[in-house]
Amino acid sequence: MKKIWFFLTIILTLVFIPNIKVKANSYSFYMAERIDGVYYNMYDPATGRLHYQRGMFFRERTTNAFAYCIEPFRVFFDDSTYTEFNPDKLTVEQKNKISAIAHFGYGYKNHTDPKWYAVAQFLIWQVANPEGDYYFTSYLNGPRITLFTEEIKEINKLVNDYFSLPAIANKDYYIVDGSNLVITDENMLIDNFSTLASNVKIENNQVIISNSKIGNNEIYFERKENTYNKPIIFYQSATSQNLVDTGDIPNVKFKINLHVDTTSVNIIKVDKDTKKLIPSGDASLDGAIYELYDANMKKIATITIKDNRAYLKNLNYGTYYLKEIKAGQGYTVNNELIKFNISYDNKDVNLTVLNEVIKSKIKISKKYGSNDNFLPEENITFNIYDKDNKLVKTIVTSVDGVVEVILPYGKYTLKQVNTTDGYTINDPVEFEVLDGKEINFEFKDYKIEVPDTKTNFIKRLILFFIYILC
Amino acid sequence: MLKVTFRITLTFVIILFLLTVVRINDNENVIPKFIINKLDNIQDKIMLLKEEISHEEKNEIGELIINKIGLAEKLYALGSNENNVNKHVTILKESIFPDEENSIVFIAAHSGTGRLAYFKDLNKLKEEDEIILKYKDKKYYYKVESVWEEAKNGFIEVTKENAKQLILTTCSPTNEELQLIVNCIAYKEV
Numbered sequence: 019m020k021k022i023w024f025f026l027t028i029i030l031t032l033v034f035i036p037n038i039k040v041k042a043n044s045y046s047f048y049m050a051e052r053i054d055g056v057y058y059n060m061y062d063p064a065t066g067r068l069h070y071q072r073g074m075f076f077r078e079r080t081t082n083a084f085a086y087c088i089e090p091f092r093v094f095f096d097d098s099t100y101t102e103f104n105p106d107k108l109t110v111e112q113k114n115k116i117s118a119i120a121h122f123g124y125g126y127k128n129h130t131d132p133k134w135y136a137v138a139q140f141l142i143w144q145v146a147n148p149e150g151d152y153y154f155t156s157y158l159n160g161p162r163i164t165l166f167t168e169e170i171k172e173i174n175k176l177v178n179d180y181f182s183l184p185a186i187a188n189k190d191y192y193i194v195d196g197s198n199l200v201i202t203d204e205n206m207l208i209d210n211f212s213t214l215a216s217n218v219k220i221e222n223n224q225v226i227i228s229n230s231k232i233g234n235n236e237i238y239f240e241r242k243e244n245t246y247n248k249p250i251i252f253y254q255s256a257t258s259q260n261l262v263d264t265g266d267i268p269n270v271k272f273k274i275n276l277h278v279d280t281t282s283v284n285i286i287k288v289d290k291d292t293k294k295l296i297p298s299g300d301a302s303l304d305g306a307i308y309e310l311y312d313a314n315m316k317k318i319a320t321i322t323i324k325d326n327r328a329y330l331k332n333l334n335y336g337t338y339y340l341k342e343i344k345a346g347q348g349y350t351v352n353n354e355l356i357k358f359n360i361s362y363d364n365k366d367v368n369l370t371v372l373n374e375v376i377k378s379k380i381k382i383s384k385k386y387g388s389n390d391n392f393l394p395e396e397n398i399t400f401n402i403y404d405k406d407n408k409l410v411k412t413i414v415t416s417v418d419g420v421v422e423v424i425l426p427y428g429k430y431t432l433k434q435v436n437t438t439d440g441y442t443i444n445d446p447v448e449f450e451v452l453d454g455k456e457i458n459f460e461f462k463d464y465k466i467e468v469p470d471t472k473t474n475f476i477k478r479l480i481l482f483f484i485y486i487l488c
Numbered sequence: 489m490l491k492v493t494f495r496i497t498l499t500f501v502i503i504l505f506l507l508t509v510v511r512i513n514d515n516e517n518v519i520p521k522f523i524i525n526k527l528d529n530i531q532d533k534i535m536l537l538k539e540e541i542s543h544e545e546k547n548e549i550g551e552l553i554i555n556k557i558g559l560a561e562k563l564y565a566l567g568s569n570e571n572n573v574n575k576h577v578t579i580l581k582e583s584i585f586p587d588e589e590n591s592i593v594f595i596a597a598h599s600g601t602g603r604l605a606y607f608k609d610l611n612k613l614k615e616e617d618e619i620i621l622k623y624k625d626k627k628y629y630y631k632v633e634s635v636w637e638e639a640k641n642g643f644i645e646v647t648k649e650n651a652k653q654l655i656l657t658t659c660s661p662t663n664e665e666l667q668l669i670v671n672c673i674a675y676k677e678v
Contacts, residue, residue, distance in 0.1 A: 388582045444647045460590070462648035466582045468667065469573040470642075471598045471607065472659040 045100040045253055047085060047261060050077035056136040056165070057158050060143065061151040062091040070159040073136045076261060084135065086120055088252070089259040090143040090150055098258035105252050105260065108146065115145045115177060117250045120264045122176040126245055137169045142262070180267065184208040184239070186225060187272035192362035194334050195280045199227040211239040211270075230278045241270040281365045283330040283358070285340070287323045290352075290372040291426075295326045298375040299426030299451065300405060301348025306373060313337040335360050340369065348427030349373035350454075376427040378451040384419045386441055386463040394419025395463070399435035404428060425451050432459065441465065550623035552577055552595060557609035563595075563623070573598060577606050586621060586628045586674065592646070592653040593621065599658040599668070607658035611635075611668055619672050621654060630654045630672035637666040644669055 056073025069091055076085045079097065087094065088105065105113060123129060123138025143152050154165040185204040193199045202224050209223055215237045219226045227237070243266050250265035287303045288295060297303045303326055310319040313336055321328045323346065340356040350373065358367050380402075384395040396419060402411040405428060412435075413421045433446045441463050449457055547565035554560075561577045564570035571578050573596055580594035597606035613619075619630040630652075637660050638644065644667055646655050652674035660666035 390582070442645060459650065460648060462590075462592075464582065464592070464594075464646040464648060465643050466580060466594060466646075467642055468580065468594075468596050468644050468657055469578065470659070471573055471596055471657070472600055472664065 043101050045102075046079040046097050047076050047094075047100060047253070047258075048079055048096040049094065050075040050082075050084070051132075053132040053136045056133070057155040057160060058140065059151075059153055059155050059159065059162070060090045062147075063149050063151070065091070067091070068159075070155065072158060073132075073139075075132070075135060078263070083263055084124065085253065085261040085263040086116075086123070086135075086139050086142045087259050088116060088142060088146045088262050090147055090152065092259035095255075095258040098255040100253040100255045100258070100261065102251050103254040103260075105254070112145055113252075114181070114267075116142050116262055117265075117267050118177040118180050119145065119173060120250055120262055121243060121245070121267045122173050122180070123264065125264055126176075133166060133169060134173075137166045137173060140166075141170065141173060179207055179210065180241075180243075180270065182207060183270070183272050184211065186274055187239075188274070190275045190277060192277045192279070192335060193227075193230065194332050194360075195230075195232050195278055196332050197334050199225075199230075199276065201225045201227075201274075208239070211241045211272075213237060213239045225274075227276060230276055232278050232280065235276040235278060236273050237276055238271060238273045243267045243269060277362060279362060279365055280331070281333050281335070281360050281367075283333055283338075283360070283367045283369065285321065285323070285328040285330075285369045285371055287326045287328075287346075287371055287373065290374040297346070297348070299348060299428030301375045301427040302346040303349065303373060305344070305346045306342060306349070306371075307344040308340050308342050308371075311339040311341065313339075315339065333360055335362065340371070342371070342373075345373050349375050376451065376454045377424050378454055379422055379424050379456045380432075380449075380451075380459070381422045381456060382413070382415065382420065382432070382459045382461065384415045384421075384461045384463075386438055386465065388464055388466045392462060395438055395441075395461075398437065401433045401435055403431045403433065405430070407431070427451050434461075547571075550621060553620040553622070554613070554617075555620075556617050557612055559606060559609075561597075561606055563621075574604060586623055586652050586677070587626070590648065591674075592648055592655065594644075594646075594655045594657065596657050599661045607656065607668075608661060610656060610658050610670060611661050613656075613670050619654060619656075627678045628652065628654075628674050629676045629678070630674050632670055633673045634671045635669070636671075637663070637668050640665055640667040646671065649673065 051074065053073035053075070058071055058073065060069040060071075061067075062069065076087065076094065077083065078085065088108075108116070119138050119141045123141075124132070124135035126134075140152060140154070143150065153162045155161060156163045182205055184207045186201050186208065191199055191201065206223055208220055208225055211220060213220065215227075217227060217229045218237055220239075246265045248265045250267065251263050253261040253263070285308070286295075287306060289298055289303065292298060295303070304323055306323040308321040308323070308328070309317050310321060310330070312318050319330070321330070321340075337357065337359050340358070342352045342354075345351045352371065352373055356369060356371065358369060360367055382400060384398045385392040386395050387393050394415070394417065396415055396417050398415040398419070400413050400415075400421070401409055402413065402423065402425065404410050410425070410430065411423055413423050415421045429448065429450050431446050431448050434444045437443045444461055444463070447459065449459075451457070547568035547570065548562050549565045550563040552559065552561050552563055563579055564576060566579055566581055566583070570576055577595055577597040580596055583593045584591045586593060598604045599608045599610060601608065613632050613635060615632050615634065617632045619632065621628045621630065640659065644655070644657050646653075646669065654672040654674070656670040656672065658668050660668045
């Protein structure tokens with residue numbers, strides 16, 4: 019008995035397994051509902067034959083799913099056996115495009131009117147056999163008419179968009195830490211995509227990226243076409259025209275590379291004459307004020323120099339201009355417009371800015387005598403001290419009794435060191451270099467004769483009497 | 489005629505008398521004060537009468553005003569007979585007048601006693617005291633910058649400064665061996 023059961027099982031398995039397998043890969047299609055008012059003519063240049071037919075759906079017998087014909091000049095027979103296949107006679111490009119038309123045709127979003135089936139079928143024929151001439155007619159084998167212009171345009175756009183990437187795809191972008199990036203897609207496609215990045219928003223054809231981390235960030239975008247939740251299948255039959263149903267086409271993906279870095283601008287203030295950080299005289303390099311402008315000369319910041327420096331952190335990439343509007347005390351304003359660029363390959367900019375100290379020529383002329391006979395006083399030494407009584411310069415008059423020296427902004431004391439015999443040393447003179455004007459000291463040591471001004475009574479009396487007598 | 493002869497004779501007698509006294513003592517302090525004052529009064533009255541004769545002939549060019557010591561004296565042109573230390577305050581010939589560049593005006597006058605001792609109180613001037621010099625319809629205002637005394641040797645030594653300058657000088661009222669010098673700097677003109 020057991021043996022009988024065993025053989026029965028073997029026989030049944032051998033009988034049914036092939037049938038089950040055949041049934042899973044076999045399909046049967048039929049000519050389903052007609053599409054009112056739609057007639058096609060299809061001219062085959064290879065045979066010179068003109069085919070014509072009504073607009074109608076092809077549907078699978080079991081699932082009733084619709085399908086499109088991909089062999090326009092071959093006859094369809096109801097209930098032919100179909101199997102899935104890979105249409106090798108079509109190029110990859112043709113297969114992809116036919117798939118896209120099938121996807122965006124009837125049943126895609128609001129494409130629920132049967133006309134979308136007619137339009138999609140029309141476009142699929144054009145791709146499947148581009149040699150043929152396909153057109154709508156007003157009735158069966160009637161004259162050529164133009165139909166569904168807008169619908170054709172829409173499906174073509176959807177297909178073309180599907181095969182196009184946004185302009186931003188696979189590009190590198192560089193931003194500065196703390197700044198946002200807003201990218202507009204010139205191809206107007208980015209709204210079809212989504213991203214899993216939480217700091218990225220896509221709206222109104224723009225990608226807005228904020229709070230990015232320092233470093234290189236890869237941001238992925240994906241266009242999901244999961245309207246049908248099934249793949250597109252091509253069907254072939256030995257006795258009838260081949261078909262394709264609708265389904266989802268592969269998702270489109272791309273990424274952008276976002277490079278986030280820090281930037282810095284170091285401004286170092288230096289004395290123009292000495293090229294040093296130490297100011298000249300009593301002047302101060304600190305306190306200088308700069309205005310920062312962007313490339314459009316729009317003021318974006320005011321910067322004050324402190325401890326010879328100013329620092330700007332994370333200034334965005336771009337071109338900038340720096341202009342001094344106030345110099346430190348004792349320095350002249352530098353009117354030079356300083357241009358600099360910050361870019362991803364020039365993130366840290368060092369600027370050395372110069373100020374020229376206010377200077378004055380000090381001219382000393384030393385003479386002695388009286389108006390009738392003033393002589394130049396040669397070899398007279400003067401010491402010049404700063405406000406802290408520190409010796410700054412020692413100068414000596416020339417044979418003309420003249421000596422010149424240039425001093426920077428500050429307070430000074432001029433002290434005469436020696437003198438000509440018979441003359442006293444002048445008192446120290448304090449002076450200030452304030453505005454760059456020449457300062458002249460003309461030391462004229464007058465030595466003049468004065469009358470005897472002591473009242474002598476006897477002399478006065480004698481003169482008095484002489485006066486009376488006169 | 490007889491009265492005139494008598495006055496002249498009396499005058500000479502008095503002179504001889506006084507010269508005798510001086511020769512003996514060689515010190516004018518021995519002359520009684522009342523005599524000095526009397527003579528000064530007489531001298532002043534006569535001088536005033538003489539001054540009324542004609543100001544124009546005297547070449548008056550300005551006035552020196554020092555309110556602090558109650559001085560307001562006319563200045564006379566260089567070369568004028570009135571520009572004499574035995575008559576008035578006197579402008580010394582080295583002066584450069586205040587309407588000129590690098591002006592420095594030297595003025596000397598007697599100290600001591602008597603009507604001619606215009607600068608008898610010059611030593612009372614201190615720094616910042618005001619002095620006015622009228623010259624050619626303008627008033628030049630000076631401030632005392634420094635006051636000093638130096639050895640009396642017939643010369644004074646002054647350094648020209650970078651401003652209009654006025655130098656007042658006289659014999660030191662306190663020490664016959666010294667010369668008093670007041671250095672003033674102009675600060676405005678009207």
